[in-house]
Structure formats: structure tokens, C-alpha cells
Amino acid sequence: MARPFKRVIPFLVAALAAAAPAHAERVVSAPAPAIDAAPKRKLETAVFAGGCYWGVEGVFSHVKGVKLAVSGFAGGPRDVRVDYETVSGGDTGYAEAVRVTYDPKIVSYGTLLRIFFSVIADPTLLNRQGPDRGTQYRSALFPLNGEQDRAARAYLAQLGKSGLWNDPIVTKVERFTGFQDADSYHQDFMRKNPRHPYILRWDAPKLAAFKTMFPASYRDQPSA
Known part of the structure; x- marks a missing residue:
């Protein structure tokens, strides 16, 4: 798509919002990870791709222990500079992603995977x-060290055996080649635009589900 669904036809998204179910997408109770990543630093960083980064960043910013959640791009060639418009073309190899900086004494990598x-x-x-199509909206995990790689692969295998989904797991563990920040318009988008039709239809239900399912991990005030 030259321009994404969420920006080209907001009137259609508004119509969808009016007819939205209690949860925009299926919510599951993923199991606690059998294998977690041992922390290496006082603050750790993890990178997740899970469709439009507005909702991914919006949920993670409300997790206790998350210090910073930044929307951007991951998964493409290291030496190629990208932005929202180029990635939206779907042929850069990059995916919309979020870089999460967290305190492992408060929240573990495995817990972030479970919430994700x-x-x-x-x-x-x-x-x-959700409504977004293309490789730039794929779900992927980008481990930044061997501990995260081991935990991510083990958790995907665990999910595959959980019986929570009828279809096979297609989320991949991908090699981390770097992270590029999206421009300021896309940062903290859910917090800045809580009444945006796309947020109401697709992302606010995710945050509501997180608050309900993980009350001990939820905080009202999002990270900076």
C-alpha cells in the first residue's frame, strides 16, 4: 500500500469503530514462560514487531517496569535508512516495531512476551x-542477546503446544540488524490521540484487555 489504511480512509475506520466489538481482536491467556531470559544489565532492551506500532507501543508503555517504549522500524538491511512512507511500501524488509527499555527487577523479558x-x-x-496487511505489519521477535534468543524460541515453541490457537504459529525470531526511530508524529500516539478512530477500533481494546488480564503489571500513567 502506498498509504496505509489508517490514514487514507479515516471515515471508514470511524464506521468500524462505531461497530467495534468489546475486543478488536481475539484475546488469549498466554501461559507464563517456562524459560525466561536472565538479565544482564540494570536496564534491558527488547524489540517487538506486532502490526501497527501505535498499539504495541501504547500497551507496553503501561507495563510496570517499562521505562521507555519507542515506535520505529526493525528487520531490514542495516545500511538502509527508512521512514514511515518507505516502510509502508512493503518492500524494504523492515517492519513497524517497538523498542522497549525495561527494568528486569520489575518485569522480565518472558512477562513482556506473555503480554505481547x-x-x-x-x-x-x-x-x-488487525486491518493492516503487508510484511511491514508482520509479527516478529528481535532478540538482542543470547538469553533473549533462547527465551523467545522456547516461548514460541511453548505457544505452539499450548492449544490456544487452531492455526500454526507463524511469528518468527529474526536477526536484529538495528532499530530506527519513527518520526515524532508516531511517538506516544495512543496517549496523544485517544479518540483517534483507529485507536478506538484496534488499540484501545488491547489496552483494556491488558488492564483486565494483568492487573498486577498494569499502571495508569504510561512511560515517558
Whole structure:
């Protein structure tokens, strides 16, 4: 798509919002991870791709222990500079992603994975989430060290055996080649635009589900 669904036809998204169900997408209670990543630093960083980064960033910013959640791009060639418009073409190899900086004494990498697959991303959808289609909206995990890689692969295998989904898990663990920030318009989008039709239809339900399912991990005030 030259220009994404959420910006080209907001009137249609508004119509969808009016008819939205209680949850925009299927919510599941993903299991606690059998294997977690041992922390290496006082603050750790993790990168997740799970469709439009507005909702991914919006949910993670409300997780206790998350210090910063930044919308951007991951998964493409290291030496190629990209932005929202180029990635939206679907042929750069990059996906919309979020870089999460967190305190592992408060929230673990495994807990972030559990929240991600419970309320943010459906791991059985190939190159799409919600209304968005294309490789730039794929779900992927980008481990930044061996501990995260081990935990991510183990958790995907665990989810595959959980019976929570009828279809196979297609989320991949991908090599981390760097992260590029999206421009300021896309940062903290849910917090700045709570009444945006796309947020109301697709992302606010994810945040509501997170608050309900993980009350001990939820905080009202989002990270900076």
C-alpha cells in the first residue's frame, strides 16, 4: 500500500469503530514462560514487531517496569535508512516495531512476551495484524542477546503446544540488524490521540484487555 489504511480512509475506520466489538481482536491467556531470559544489565532492551506500532507501543508503555517504549522500524538491511512512507511500501524488509527499555527487577523479558501474545499480537497471522496487511505489519521477535534468543524460541515453541490457537504459529525470531526511530508524529500516539478512530477500533481494546488480564503489571500513567 502506498498509504496505509489508517490514514487514507479515516471515515471508514470511524464506521468500524462505531461497530467495534468489546475486543478488536481475539484475546488469549498466554501461559507464563517456562524459560525466561536472565538479565544482564540494570536496564534491558527488547524489540517487538506486532502490526501497527501505535498499539504495541501504547500497551507496553503501561507495563510496570517499562521505562521507555519507542515506535520505529526493525528487520531490514542495516545500511538502509527508512521512514514511515518507505516502510509502508512493503518492500524494504523492515517492519513497524517497538523498542522497549525495561527494568528486569520489575518485569522480565518472558512477562513482556506473555503480554505481547495475550493482548497485542496474534502469532498465527502471516504478514498482517488487525486491518493492516503487508510484511511491514508482520509479527516478529528481535532478540538482542543470547538469553533473549533462547527465551523467545522456547516461548514460541511453548505457544505452539499450548492449544490456544487452531492455526500454526507463524511469528518468527529474526536477526536484529538495528532499530530506527519513527518520526515524532508516531511517538506516544495512543496517549496523544485517544479518540483517534483507529485507536478506538484496534488499540484501545488491547489496552483494556491488558488492564483486565494483568492487573498486577498494569499502571495508569504510561512511560515517558
